[in-house]
Amino acid sequence: MSAPPLPLAPPGGAPSASGATADRSGALRWGLPAALLAAEYLALSILVDLPLDGPYMPVVRTLRLAVPVALGAAVGGVLLARGSRSAEPGPAAPLPAWRPGPALAVQVAAFAAAAALTRRILAEGAPPLTGGALAAWLAILVAVVLLAVRTAAPLAWVARRVVTRWRTPLLALAAGLLAWRGALEAERLWGVLSEGTLRGAAALLRLGAAPVTVELEERLIGVGGFDVEISEVCSGVDGLGLVLVFQAVWIATSRDRVRLPRALVLLPLGAAAALAANVLRIAALVLLGASGREALALGGFHSRAGWVLFTAVALGSVALAERAAWLRRAPAPRPDATAAAASVAAPGVPAAAAAYVAPLLGAIATALVTGAWSEGALDRAYGARILVAGIALLLVRRSLSPPVLSWSWPPVLLAGAVAVPWIAFGAGDGAGLADAVARLGPAERAAWIATRVAGSCLVVPLAEELAFRGFLLPWLVSPDFERVPPRAWTWTAVALSSLGFGLLHGGWILGTAAGVAFAIARLVRGRLGDAVLAHALCNAAIAAAVMLSGRWGLWS
Structure with a gap:
């Protein structure tokens, strides 16, 4: 016997007495696949780490880029949705009743199969990776993601939503790409921040009476003979860029509901929270290694867990800010139902924005792909990003106010x-x-x-x-x-x-x-x-x- 479907108000529907229940159910409906995928991502990261060399490194590099950008796009979509009443014009298709049970069971089974295959082909001592094994692994990972989405809504409904309301996903992807760039730029700060971060991690470890060694010049920290070098790439400072970008996105989309410039205090507070989280992450990494779990510490934990951790910091800081009376602006009076309806329909991020960002987004996304397949400093397919940007300009030209050049x-x-x-x-x-x-x-x-x-x-x-x-x-x-x-x-x-x-x-x-x-x-x-x-x-x-x-x- 199946459970009765949970009642949910359709997106954009009129408020009712059960609105709070519908909001909570909606948060659970879409939060479940997000939490599921995050947990599974961490589990795979702990299980094995992606190879650092081999004939299929272009695919591996693409995955290393795709996952953080996808995480960033997901968070960007959440922030756009929280900050904007509606990012698309027109009514949304009715959302079917929620029956997560069957899809959830299949999804968990698919992930178990994916984890087993991951262990078989990527674990230490596994035979050399083949093209067939890599293709099978990628296919089952795609299935795991699609089945997670299916726990929230039928895939056909999701596909129609993406196709008919393509502007919002595109803007979310733009936020994800900007967050990825912000993370890369933040890594450059590791040389400046490394001493304070390592000293903070050492002080935290000493609270447990651990014999800590720190070599600031070499950026080494260790406990009980387990020493690690924290390089720029795995320093975790990239979380600083993530948090700042996501907070800036939320401030921009929510500025009709928050007080400016007061809300800008979120930026230094978020940066401080990101740095504190990095101290905790490094201390946990060293403790894991010193306790005999070196493979776990040096595998997926040091990098993948960092992205999830700092994404949580970004969303958590925004959630706290939304509840701070000091930052909230008093709601404008609504004299009649017509004005209220117009307010609900007013977009926080207008649909026309997608046309303005599409050419740049196409160039950046193409550069990510061609860069992952390039060897060394030279991207021989540089022309591809220019071609994609040019095609995007042609496709959206009717939606733009073209710039007029004059001397x-x-x-x-x-x-x-x-x-x-x-x-x-x-x-x-x-x-x-x-x-x-x-x-x-x-x-x-x-x-x-x-x-x-x-x-x-x-x-x-x-x-x-x-x-x-x-x-x-x-x-x-x-x-x-x-x-x-x-x-x-x-x-x-x-x-x-x-x-x-x-x-x-x-x-x-x-x-x-x-x-x-x-x-x-x-x-x-x-x-x-x-x-x-x-x-x-x-x-x-x-x-x-x-x-x-x-x-x-x-x-x-």
């Missing part, structure tokens, strides 16, 4: 103000890229350089300016961003949009300063085309420095 001195001067310090201080280690380019054949080398110059000077400025100065800057001024006066701005709008731009680029400090300069270029005459022009001229100057002086690090 004026402010964009030129601002381009120089960005290019000079970028060329002087922004170069990374370009030796690997220079060697890789030199090894290309003459025709391929010329084609790659031409594509890189054209992409960075033409397509990239247009895609990035549409996203950051075309959408994000005016949207942070007012949710109805397409009706914002072209020269309207606020300090918060310029700061957050520029910080987002900075996180997208190597060296977030210079990137954020560039974002401020391009915002000024737009605001001087109220023309998005001026920001595009300043950006294009800046990138052209950087390309010239690469070509004339061999500063390949400017492109690394």
Whole structure:
């Protein structure tokens, strides 16, 4: 005998006496698959770690990127949903009654099969990984994810929802990609934060009377002969970037319900919570290893658990902030039912935003894939990201207010103000890229350089300016961003949009300063085309420095 279905109000339906019960049931309905997948992800991470070498490393690198981005997109979707009353126009399809039992049983069985196969092909001492085994493993993992989703709603309903309301998933994916970039940039802070973090972890371990050794220069910490080196990649400092990005997303989408600038206090508090969580994570890692569980400590725990932990910190800080009276803005009075209905229908993130971010999102997603399949510093398929961004621009052009380019001195001067310090201080280690380019054949080398110059000077400025100065800057001024006066701005709008731009680029400090300069270029005459022009001229100057002086690090 099956249990009766749980009653749920359809999304966007009118409030009723059972609204609170429906909200709780809805949270359980969608929270169950999320919690299930998070637990299973941690279990697989503890069971084995992905290989670090072998013929199938491109697939492994793709997975290493896909999982954090998917986690970030899921959290971004939750924050967008919490901060926005509706991100899509029009009524939603009715949500079927919830019967999780059968799908849940099948999903758990599928995960057990996935865990057994994972242990068989990836555990220490397993035979070399084959293409067939890898394909079977990926297929069963996809099945596990789909079955988890099925515990919440029929897959056909979910597919229709994604297809008809594609803008919200796209914006959530954009948040996930930005969080991933923020995490990468935060890793650069490990050199600055390592001493304090390791000292904090050592002090915590000493509370248990453990004999702790710390070598700050080598970034080593250990207990009872078990010593680990905490490198940038597995330092956990990337959680700092995750928390800051997610909190910024929530503040931006909820600014009609929170007090600004008071809500900005979440950023330093969230950063402090992320650093404290990192101290706890390192202490737990050392204790696990010292207790004889070295494989667990050095396997999935040190990295995968960190992503889940810091995602929990981000969501937890937001949940606490939503309950803080000091941060909440008093609700506006609703004189009649018509005004209330209009308020419910008003989108926090307008559907038109998807058209502005689609070209940049396509370029970033393509770069993730092609970068994972590239060897060394050179992405030989760089042209693919430019092609995808160009196709996206063509597809969404009718939904955009196209920027008008016209000559004026402010964009030129601002381009120089960005290019000079970028060329002087922004170069990374370009030796690997220079060697890789030199090894290309003459025709391929010329084609790659031409594509890189054209992409960075033409397509990239247009895609990035549409996203950051075309959408994000005016949207942070007012949710109805397409009706914002072209020269309207606020300090918060310029700061957050520029910080987002900075996180997208190597060296977030210079990137954020560039974002401020391009915002000024737009605001001087109220023309998005001026920001595009300043950006294009800046990138052209950087390309010239690469070509004339061999500063390949400017492109690394």
